[in-house]
Amino acid sequence: GDPPLPLLRNETVIEAPVGQDTLTKRYTEEALQFIRKHKTQPFFLYLPHSMVHNPVHASDAFRGKSANGRYGDAVEEIDWSTGQILHELRELGLAEHTMVVFTSDNGAHSRFGGSNLPLSGYKGSTMEGGMREPCLVWWPGHVPAGTVCGELCITMDLLPTFARLADAKLSGSRLDGRDIWDLMRGAANAKTPHEAFYYYRGRNLEAVRSGRWKLHLPRKTRKGKVVPAKLFDLQEDIAEKRDLAAAQPEQVKRLLALAERARTDLGDGQQQGDGQRSAALVVTPAPLLLPGAKWPPEEKLxxxxxxxxxxxxxxxxxxxxxxxxxxxxxxxxxxxxxxxxxxxxxxxxxxxxxxxxxxxxxxxxxxxxxxxxxxxxxxxxxxxxxxxxxxxxxxxxxxxxxxxxxxxxxxxxxxxxxxxxxxxxxxxxxxxxxxxxxxxxxxxxxxxxxxxx
Structure with a gap:
């Protein structure tokens, strides 16, 4: 079932609840209007589609059109939406002045039709299928078409990269991301700026990757059984099927040291890290409602x-x-x-x-x-x-x-x-x-x- 979500424009509720099968089309129309309105000036457009997150929906124009049920229908509508935006940029003569980045924040869910093959695992896990995402970068005349980069990056790298391209100065606060423009433009011998990538599930550090090697850290099951560390060579075994921990003890030792460094900085479970920053807090939160709506709403009987x-x-x-x-x-x-x-x-x-x-x-x-x-x-x-x-x-x-x-x-x-x-x-x-x-x-x-x- 669908939660009764409201639709907002800025901080104003304009519809509640909203029909989620209309969202992809409506988001796309808003994005196109924004591009047209700002076509003569620099702009930044962030378009985080609600689909294909569960509950999955597609509009009437796409419902039942794919071979993979509602999930496939929603994917096809996202594909249509992306095509509409790229077409608009070309029509307005903005293609060579606009970088488009298409990516996601987690792998597909184990239900609802998604697939992460050949990766193992799903959303919510620290297997590659839960964390590793495709990223497409489109910028005619600047990013070479048809090139592939296998270096390790993270979405936090986008902010410093955009700042460099826009010649904008960032505040002096700590940034976890790094400038990856050389990777995007296909510069010769460009390498990842990250020594390691840390796989957190909630507050818990579960794995660490450096270069081609990924170590799933030792853990305890709910019944107290200790599951030993597992080591995978992602260059040769992207599906994480062959545990090489026994054959590569030096790599295990190196990655365990990196994990300990992360714990000291970012924490792990109940262990506080020296570099942890507290979350922002709204002291007196208030719900956003349609005019005349009551809170809490009357219970449905x-x-x-x-x-x-x-x-x-x-x-x-x-x-x-x-x-x-x-x-x-x-x-x-x-x-x-x-x-x-x-x-x-x-x-x-x-x-x-x-x-x-x-x-x-x-x-x-x-x-x-x-x-x-x-x-x-x-x-x-x-x-x-x-x-x-x-x-x-x-x-x-x-x-x-x-x-x-x-x-x-x-x-x-x-x-x-x-x-x-x-x-x-x-x-x-x-x-x-x-x-x-x-x-x-x-x-x-x-x-x-x-x-x-």
Whole structure:
């Protein structure tokens, strides 16, 4: 599900929530207007697309056009957007006066269709697939077309590089980036300005690279098991498959020394570094809202879901520690999951099995109850309603008439972590029904109503 994000122009909310399938096109239109407005003067345009970050969306013009689902559709729309901007620069005669840098901040997610091959790992990891990004630099007449540079750089290098090209002076505060213009322009024998690159995951230093060598540092698992250091030659093994730590002890020693230097400067986990700078702090933060909007917003108590719809996170009904009802309007021609929300730890599901409606309540790993009617559902459209009351009583009704009652130990102890899905159980099963238990029939809609806290 989508979080209810607002759309801002500078610090003013202009739309809330915003349809995320419109964002790529709208960002592109704003960028083109900005370029036209400033075509006679130097300008800097930063265009950080929301896509292909999850939740992934594409506009109507691109939806369903790729061979890789929503992710592929979104990639194709980003490609279109980039083409529009390059075309505009050419049309305005700005191409030879404008540098364009296209890059990203992390690897693709393990879900949603992304791929980092031949790299190993995904977003959130310190494998190359999580950290190593492509970077395209376009500047006709200045950056040679078709050239490739394999030297190590980081996005922090862009600021000092841009400052050099614009003949701008930077403040005297410490800069972690370095000027990489010689690498961009393909200067002979140009090398990375960085002795090492440090792979942090949050506050934790997990790996260090210098030249062709990358060392994944020793670490402890949650169960206290020590995982030894692993060494990879990225020049010969970009996928990080062949551990050479035992064969290259001197490289391990050298990289461990670099890691210790980073810990002293930047810290590691709970260890403070001498060079750490405190984050900025907003003393009295205030939300940005549409005119007349309230904060905090009133809690949503009624959720009407369409067939095959799936919502998760804050967009899902917050059923933890409160009474609620599930009401489905459907035509059953077979069995299956009408609605499921949760998984193996906590959740609930409205299902049809052996032609009869049933309501599954899971309050813990081992605490699961199924309240099932004895009579099958009638033919044609019917209303199936399940109610979990404050005292743990469960009432199952069909067309307003109770057909089964039961009792569980109480309300759900917390909000289910897994999605709420219509017509199937999208992730780990709430109940003991089969893994493939999609509903056989037609669902008009499912409505979930929450009691006020």
């Amino acid at each position: 009624v959720f009407r879901l369409k067939p095959s719809q799936e919502v998760s996170g804050k967009a899902a009904p917050n059923v933890g520690k409160r009474p609620f009802t599930v009401e489905a309007h459907l035509v059953a021609t077979g069995d299956g999951v009408v609605l499921a929300h949760g998984g193996l730890k906590v959740g609930y599901a409205l299902i049809v099995q052996n032609g009869c409606p049933a309501f599954v309540v899971r309050r813990d790993w081992e605490e699961i109850a199924t309240i099932e009617a004895e009579q099958p559902l009638p033919e044609g459209t019917c209303q199936v309603r399940a109610e979990l009351q404050a005292n743990g009583k469960v009432v199952l009704s069909v067309d307003g008439q109770p057909v089964a009652k039961g009792k569980v130990k109480g309300l759900l102890p917390g909000q289910p972590a897994e999605p709420c899905s219509v017509g199937k159980d999208a992730k780990m099963r709430v109940g003991d029904y089969p893994e493939t238990f999609a509903f056989q029939g037609r669902i008009q809609y499912v409505e979930i109503k929450l009691d006020k806290r």
